[in-house]
Amino acid sequence: MELPTLDSLDVTGRTVLVRSDLNVPLDEGAVADDFRIIASLPTITKLRDRGAKVVVCSHLGRPKGPDPALRMDPVAQRLGELGGFPVIKLDEVAGRDVAEAVAAAPRDTVVVLENTRFEAGEKENDPALADGLAALADAFVNDAFGSAHRAHASTVGVAERLPSAAGDLLRSEVEALSRLLEEPERPYVVVLGGAKVSDKLGVMRQLLPKVDMMLVGGGMCFTLLAASGYEIGTSLLEDSMVGEVGSLLESEHGDKIMLPVDIVVAEEFAADAANRIVAATEIPHGMMGLDIGPESVARFSEVVGTAASVFWNGPMGVFEWDAFRAGTAGVARAIADSPGFTVIGGGDSVAAIRMLGFENEVSHVSSGGGAGLEMLEGKTLPGIAVLGR
Numbered sequence: 001m002e003l004p005t006l007d008s009l010d011v012t013g014r015t016v017l018v019r020s021d022l023n024v025p026l027d028e029g030a031v032a033d034d035f036r037i038i039a040s041l042p043t044i045t046k047l048r049d050r051g052a053k054v055v056v057c058s059h060l061g062r063p064k065g066p067d068p069a070l071r072m073d074p075v076a077q078r079l080g081e082l083g084g085f086p087v088i089k090l091d092e093v094a095g096r097d098v099a100e101a102v103a104a105a106p107r108d109t110v111v112v113l114e115n116t117r118f119e120a121g122e123k124e125n126d127p128a129l130a131d132g133l134a135a136l137a138d139a140f141v142n143d144a145f146g147s148a149h150r151a152h153a154s155t156v157g158v159a160e161r162l163p164s165a166a167g168d169l170l171r172s173e174v175e176a177l178s179r180l181l182e183e184p185e186r187p188y189v190v191v192l193g194g195a196k197v198s199d200k201l202g203v204m205r206q207l208l209p210k211v212d213m214m215l216v217g218g219g220m221c222f223t224l225l226a227a228s229g230y231e232i233g234t235s236l237l238e239d240s241m242v243g244e245v246g247s248l249l250e251s252e253h254g255d256k257i258m259l260p261v262d263i264v265v266a267e268e269f270a271a272d273a274a275n276r277i278v279a280a281t282e283i284p285h286g287m288m289g290l291d292i293g294p295e296s297v298a299r300f301s302e303v304v305g306t307a308a309s310v311f312w313n314g315p316m317g318v319f320e321w322d323a324f325r326a327g328t329a330g331v332a333r334a335i336a337d338s339p340g341f342t343v344i345g346g347g348d349s350v351a352a353i354r355m356l357g358f359e360n361e362v363s364h365v366s367s368g369g370g371a372g373l374e375m376l377e378g379k380t381l382p383g384i385a386v387l388g389r
Contacts, residue, residue, distance in 0.1 A: 002388065003165070003166040003170075003171055003174065003384070003387050003388055004164065004165040004166060004387060004388075005165055005166065005171065006043065006046060006047065006050075006141065006165055006166075006167065006168065008165050009139045009141070009163060009165050010139075011047055011050050011051065011052035011138075011139060012050055012051040012052065013051055013052075014052055014053070014137075014138040014139060015052065015053045015054075015055060015102065015136065015137040015138050015139075016047050016052045016053070016054055016055070016137055016138065016139045016140070016141055017055045017056075017057065017133060017134075017136055017137035017139070017140050017141070017158065017162070018040075018043060018044060018047065018054055018055065018056050018057070018140075018141045018143055018167065019057055019058065019140070019141070019142045019143060019144045019147070019154050019155055019158070019383075020036075020040040020043075020044070020056050020057070020058045020143050020144055020167075021036050021039075021040065021058060021143070021144035021145065021146040021147055021169075021367055021368070022036055022037055022040060022056070022058035022060065022072070022075045022079070023036065023058060023059055023060055023061065023146065023147075024036050024037060024060070024075060026060075026061075026069075026070075026074060029069075029074055030074055031074050031075060031078045033351060033354075034078055034082065035350060035351075035354060035365075035367070036146070036367050037075065037078055037079055037082055038082060039169050039367045040056075040079075040143060040169060041079075041082060041083050042168050042169065043141060043143045043167035043168045043169055044056065044083065044110060045083065046168065047141070048085065048108070048110070051107070053102075053105065053107045053109075053111075054110045054111070055102055055110075055111045055112075055113065055136055055137055056079070056110060056111065056112045056113065057093065057112075057113040057116050057133065057154050058072070058075070058115075058116065058144065058154075059115055059116045059117040059122070059147065059154075060072055060075060060115045060117070061115075061117070062117070063115065063117050063118060065118060065120065066118045067115075067118070070115055070118075071091075071114065071115060072089060072112055072113070072114055072115050073089055075112070076089035076112040077089075079110070079112065080110070083110070085108065085109070085110055086106070086108065086109045086110070087109065087110050087111075087112055088101070088105050088109050088110070088111050088112070089111075089112045089114075090102075090111060090112065090113055090114060091114055092113070092114050093113050093114050093115075093116055093118065093119050093122075093129070093132070093133070094113075094119070094129060094132030094133050094135070094136065095132060098113065098132075098136065099135055099136055102136050102137075116152070116153070116154045119153070121153055122152050122153050122154060123150070123152055124153075125151050125152055125153050125156055125157045126153055126157070127157065129153040129154075129157065130153040130156075130157025130158050130160070130161060131161065133153060133154060133157070133158040134157075134158045134161035134162050137162060138162070138163075139162055139163045139164065139165070140158050140159055140161075140162040140163070140164040140165075141164070141165050141166070141167045142155060142159060142164065142165075142166060142167060142170055142383055142384075142387060143166070143167025143168070143169045143170050144170065144383070145169060145170045145173035145174070145366070145367055145368040145371055145372075146367050146368035146369065146370075146371055147368075147371065147383060148170065148368065148371045148381040148382070148383035148384050149368075149370055149371040149374045149375075149379070149381045149382070149383070150382065150383065151382035151383070152383075155382065155383035155386075156382050156383055156386045159383070159386045159387060160386060164386070164387055165387065166384070166387050169367065170384070172364070173364075173366055173367065173368060173371075173372070174375075174384065176343055176363070176364040176366065177343065177366070177372055177375050177376060179309070179341060180309060180311055180341075180343060180376060181375065181376055181378070184210075184308075184309040184341075185308035185309045185340065185341060186212060186308055186309070187212040187213065187306055187307045187308055187309075188210070188211045188212050188307065188308070188309040188310075189211065189212060189213045189214075189215065189303055189304055189307040189309070189310050189311075190207055190211050190213075190214045190215070190310075190311045190312075190313075191214075191215045191217075191300065191304070191310065191311070191312040191313070191314075191331060191335070192204065192214065192215070192216050192217075192218070192220065192312075192313055192314050193216070193217045193218025193219075193220065193221075193312075193313070193314030193315045193316045193317075193328075193349075194218045194219065194220055194313070194314030194315065194346065194348060195218065195219040195220065195236060196219065196220060196236075196238060197220035197223045197224065197238055197241050197245060198238055198240075198241055199220075200220060200313070200314070200373070201241065201244060201245070201248075202373070202377050203313075203373045203376055203377050204248060205248065206376070206377040206378055207376060207377075208248070208251070208253040208254075208256055208257070209252075209253050211256060212256065212307075213256055213258055213303050213307075214256050214257050214258065215258045215300045215303060215304075215331075216257060216258070216259055216260075217260055217292045217296065217300070217314075217315075217316035217317070217327060217331070218292075218314050218315055218316055218317065219235070219236035219289075220236075220238075220314070221259055221260055221280075221289075221292070222235040222236050222237055222289055223236075223237055223238045223241050223242060223245055224245050224249065224257070224259055225259060225260075225280060225281075225283075226242055227242045227243075227245040227246035227249055228246075228249060228259070230280070230281045230282075230283070231281075231282070231283055231285070232283050232289065233265065233283040233284055233285055233286060233287040233288055233289070234286060234287065234288040235263075235265075235283060235287075235288045235289040236288070236289075258299065258300070258303065259280065260280045260292040260293065260296035261279065261280050261281075261293070261295050261296050261299065262277055262278065262279055262280055262292070262293030262294065262295045262296050263277070263278055263279075263280045263283060263289040263291070263292060263293055263296075264276070264277055264289065264290055264291035264292070264293055264317065264323075264324060264326075264327070265277075265278050265283055265284070265287040265288060265289050265290065266287065266288060266290055266323075266324075267286060267287055267288075268288075269288065269290070269318075271321040271322070271323065272323070273290075273323070275290070275323055275324070277293045277294070278293075280293075280296070289317075290317050290318045290321075290323075290324040291316060291317025291318065291319075291323075291324040291325070291326060291327040291328070292316045292317060292327035293327070294326070294330075296327065297316075297326065297327055297330035297331060297334075298330075300316075300330075300331050300334065301330060301331065301333070301334035304331070304334040304335055304338055305334060305337070305338060307338060307340050308340040308341065309340055309341050309342075310335055310338055310340055310341070310342045310343070311342075311343045311345065311376070312331070312332075312335055312342070312343070312344050312345070312349055313344075313345045313346040313349055313369070313372070313373065314346055314348060314349055315327075315328040315348050315349060315352050316328040316330075316331050319348075319352045319355070328352050328356075329352075329356055332352060332353050332356050332358050333356075333358070335353075335358075335362060336353075336358040336361035336362055337361075341363045341364075342362040342363045342364070343362070343363060343364045343365075343366060344359075344362055344364070344365045344366060345366035345368065345369060345372040345373070346366075346369040346372070346373075347369050350365055350366070350367075353365065
């Protein structure tokens with residue numbers, strides 16, 4: 001799909017509403033990880049440099065109505081610090097007071113609206129909320145790839161009402177993932193991890209026929225090991241998924257799935273839990289797997305090392321704890337060393353690769369987790385489709 005670019009909009013002297021993805025983690029009221037804020041800056045800066053007054057909207061967390069803990073204030077503050085421009089944070093999303101405040105704001109000031117999900121009409125793409133957002137600006141830019149799979153008022157409704165374009169971040173995301181979706185260079189390897197196989201089952205089904213190898217670690221691997229008939233102790237198990245996963249393993253392309261051969265296990269889910277390495281097929285009763293083992297890392301790394309295209313979503317273990325980080329670190333190192341086209345997607349994977357210092361050693365670090373998976377599944381993303389209408 002050919003997306004309209006920022007250059008297609010006449011923004012000089014006009015007000016532009018930008019839907020950014022500023023859904024960042026908070027820690028005691030402060031921004032804990034500013035990756036998505038940093039990623040949003042190029043589009044905002046480009047619009048300001050072209051003489052536009054910029055109004056930014058985003059959701060934060062999953063509130064069910066106004067929630068003081070999820071107000072946009074700390075995000076707005078950090079946006080101004082990183083961007084080096086003045087920021088005005090408003091306490092509402094739309095309405096007369098917001099429209100008057102936007103109109104009165106100095107042109108060099110970025111206006112940040114309140115959390116869009118404080119509005120009941122956001123998720124329902126309510127026409128009244130979309131009208132209210134559209135009334136704030138002369139043009140709209142969607143730069144929130146992480147929300148592009150949602151048909152919300154701030155992603156679809158407003159785009160239907162204003163001249164619209166894709167921001168630079170959204171365009172870069174679509175371009176990177178399209179390389180994997182359309183004609184990936186081969187061998188094409190997908191690495192999946194994270195807690196729940198239910199979150200990844202759709203993309204596994206869609207990608208298995210298209211990839212050369214699929215490497216599975218993290219908590220989700222234990223449901224696959226259980227489906228293969230192995231004892232998994234007290235490891236994470238989605239019992240309702242065992243049948244479906246078993247069918248996937250026995251399917252025509254099931255032999256492309258590579259599971260861990262060894263696991264780091266502990267008796268309890270704790271950072272300081274005593275641990276040891278066991279065969280993945282022989283996890284002792286009463287023990288839980290919290291990371292893939294060194295032999296699995298070596299095998300996964302060998303496959304990644306021969307790949308021309310790699311997509312990674314989901315850590316290999318509880319990487320936040322030193323004792324269970326080696327699996328994620330080893331796979332991340334292999335992906336960083338890969339000479340192929342490498343894409344990292346998903347919040348935990350991005351957090352891991354940034355923690356490990358490898359973010360500048362991969363081809364593309366995606367700001368969208370669920371949106372990236374849905375795009376690779378071949379689904380239409382409403383926030384993107386509306387721009388190409």
